[in-house]
Amino acid sequence: MNIFNYLARLVAVLAGALLICASLTALADEMDDANSLFKQGQRSEALDKVNVYLNDKPKDARARFLKGLILTDQGKTAAAIKIFAALTVDYPDLPEPYNNLAVLYAGQGQYDKAKELLEKAISTHPSYATAHENLGDIYAKMASQAYDRALQLDQGNTATQTKLAMIQNLFATGAPGKEPPAQIAPAPSRPETAPVTAAAAQPEPDQPASAVVAIDRKSESETEPVAVPERAAKKDSSKEVEETVMAWAAAWSAQDVNKYLSFYADDFKTPDGETRAAWEVIRKERISAPKYIEVGIRIATIQFTDSDHATVRFRQSYRASHLNASGNKTLLMVKSGDKWLIQEERSR
Numbered sequence: 001m002n003i004f005n006y007l008a009r010l011v012a013v014l015a016g017a018l019l020i021c022a023s024l025t026a027l028a029d030e031m032d033d034a035n036s037l038f039k040q041g042q043r044s045e046a047l048d049k050v051n052v053y054l055n056d057k058p059k060d061a062r063a064r065f066l067k068g069l070i071l072t073d074q075g076k077t078a079a080a081i082k083i084f085a086a087l088t089v090d091y092p093d094l095p096e097p098y099n100n101l102a103v104l105y106a107g108q109g110q111y112d113k114a115k116e117l118l119e120k121a122i123s124t125h126p127s128y129a130t131a132h133e134n135l136g137d138i139y140a141k142m143a144s145q146a147y148d149r150a151l152q153l154d155q156g157n158t159a160t161q162t163k164l165a166m167i168q169n170l171f172a173t174g175a176p177g178k179e180p181p182a183q184i185a186p187a188p189s190r191p192e193t194a195p196v197t198a199a200a201a202q203p204e205p206d207q208p209a210s211a212v213v214a215i216d217r218k219s220e221s222e223t224e225p226v227a228v229p230e231r232a233a234k235k236d237s238s239k240e241v242e243e244t245v246m247a248w249a250a251a252w253s254a255q256d257v258n259k260y261l262s263f264y265a266d267d268f269k270t271p272d273g274e275t276r277a278a279w280e281v282i283r284k285e286r287i288s289a290p291k292y293i294e295v296g297i298r299i300a301t302i303q304f305t306d307s308d309h310a311t312v313r314f315r316q317s318y319r320a321s322h323l324n325a326s327g328n329k330t331l332l333m334v335k336s337g338d339k340w341l342i343q344e345e346r347s348r
Contacts, residue, residue: 031063040272041282043070061091068100072323077104088120095121095128102134103324111142238302241310241333244340249295257284265334265341294319308335 034049050067057063068083081104087097098121102114115138121131151157244263251259261280270279287293296317303311310333317326332344 031066034063034066038066038070038073041286043074046070047074059090061087061094065096068097072100072104077107080104088117093124095125095131098124099128099131099134102131102138106134106138106141111138111145114138115142237304237307237310241302241312241340242299244333245297245299245312245314245331248342249297252287253293253295255287255290255293257287260287263342265336265343268342269344271345290320292320309333310335310340 030049030053034046034053037043037046037049047067047070050063050070053063054060054067064083064087068080068087071077071080071083081101084097084101084104087094088101091097098117102117102121105111105117106114115135118131118135118138121128122135125131151161248260248263251263261283268276270276274282294317296319298315300313300315301311302313305311312331312333314329314331315326316329318324327347330346331342332346333340334343335341
């Protein structure tokens with residue numbers, strides 16, 4: 001082979017390599033776009049992107065997992081079950097598909113099947129806290145059914161009545177017998193086969209129920225704010241801030257969109273840097289669409305930087321028919337006139 005032929009072939013090989021790299025980059029961009037769209041609540045658009053990606057990489061676990069999350073969020077339970085079930089076969093060492101499949105079966109009242117799946121998730125990753133918590137909820141729900149059957153046979157059994165009441169309080173969602181006992185898990189980051197994390201996604205439940213807000217406050221000694229000079233003033237301000245956060249959560253649970261939005265300051269910093277108008281459109285869709293929402297809050301601390309600015313840290317839970325999520329949140333509050341308003345909202 002002469003030098004010219006050699007150079008021609010080398011150029012062809014390099015050109016092919018560049019095309020392959022460009023193709024891989026485009027595919028990666030498709031997944032990033034899909035995940036971003038999903039987090040913004042644009043489910044149909046996100047699903048289109050995922051399907052384009054899967055046309056080229058049909059076995060990719062991350063893309064398939066994200067598709068399962070999107071279908072779950074759209075209420076397409078049967079399709080989501082099919083996705084997660086296939087992932088447990090193709091990637092039996094990943095715990096997240098087992099967990100999310102268990103959630104979907106639990107939502108259908110198939111607790112025995114959900115229990116088996118959660119046990120498999122834990123066997124693959126014994127330190128997987130979400131699966132342990134979900135399994136506890138499944139056991140509690142199964143116990144509730146057993147106590148209920150016992151009372152049908154012996155209505156005068158006060159001990160059983162007490163036990164049943166205690167468990168029902170754990171699932172006090174306003175729709176007895178239909179409570180979701182498990183958490184849909186965004187997957188943690190793991191190389192190559194890890195499913196896509198889809199944080200901040202909100203559900204669109206199909207389960208009718210009354211709106212309830214559960215506020216679980218710690219003792220005053222645990223939540224006492226700091227950095228306000230006079231103790232009485234500190235307590236008064238702390239109480240005002242706490243009542244504002246409680247009212248905000250209640251408006252969210254009641255799906256009163258206008259009241260919910262009224263808790264945000266004019267200079268509120270939107271989470272992803274979008275315009276205030278765009279953010280409000282997304283929030284209205286996510287709050288109005290579900291038939292049932294319950295937001296639970298456990299306040300940890302309220303701290304003041306001055307008399308008009310406070311930082312509230314708390315544990316938030318979100319319950320819905322096919323999604324039960326929880327996490328830590330921080331609100332930066334500002335006093336405007338006689339009201340406390342949310343200036344910034346952070347998930348952590």
